[in-house]
Amino acid sequence: MDISDMRRDFESEGIDRDQLDADPVRQFEVWFSHAREAGVLEPNALSLSTVGADGQPSLRTVLLKYFDNAGFVFFTNYASRKAHELAENPRAAMLFPWLALNRQVIIQGRVEKVSKTESLRYFSSRPRGSQIGAWVSEQSQVISSRGLLEQKVAEMKQRFQSGEIPLPSFWGGYRLVPERFEFWQGRPSRLHDRFEYLREDGRWRIQRLQP
Structure with missing residues (x-):
């Protein structure tokens, strides 16, 4: 299938250095607020890239649950592929593809587990069905059928039929502590605007990149 003629010009206003906040988290x-206001579907959805000891990159979509100056937090099963790779190489990259706005943001840095208290606070806020799902799924492991998964769901519903569902010991959050940001704004003729923030000696240095 030849799809080489699939293209569109990005008709959007550019960005200049003086329009950017000195703090990339505030930027x-x-x-992010623009994406929400524009009705972008799940603006907190991001592509998370990790690399294990074998050097093979892997990629998946996860949901950002909160962020602040300490970092960007997502949750997962600690036995998942991403968790194994983060144990071997605690560094990752996030990509937010806000294509409706001709924008994307890349964030790179080291990754650490959040505290059990933080994980519990978020887990307790999840719908009950999602809490059951966290207990049921041995994420990234092979399973013979969908029916077996549904059977496990029924068993867990029976087990936790009353009262609060506890936080699984094998489930929790990770925080990406940023060391690099890239803000990308699509422009006509592929002459896009790209600005990079690099963390150096406790301060952020901003520079324009060629498209």
Whole structure:
């Protein structure tokens, strides 16, 4: 299938250095708010890239649950592929593809587990069905059928039929502590605007990149 003629020109206003906040987290918050206001579907959905000891990158979509100056937090099963790779190489990259706005943001840095208290606070806020799902799924492991998964759901519903569902010991959050941001704004003729923030000696250095 030849799809080489699939293209569109990005008709959008550009960005200049003086329009950017000196703090990339505040700049991310501004763009995230724009994405929400524009009705972008799940603006907190991101592509998370990790690399294990074998050097093979892997990629999946996860949901950002909160962010602040300490970092960007997502949750998962600690036995999942991403968790194994983060144990071997605690560094990752996030990509937010806000294509409706001709924008994307890349964040790179080291990754650490959040505290059990943070994980419990978020887990307790999840719908009950999602809490059951966390107990049921041995994420990334092979399973012979969908029916077996549904059987496990029924068993867990019976087990936790009354009262609060406890936080599984094998489930919790990770925080990406940023060391690099890239803000990308699509422009006509592929002459896009790209600005990079690099963390150096406790401060952020901003520079324009060629498209």
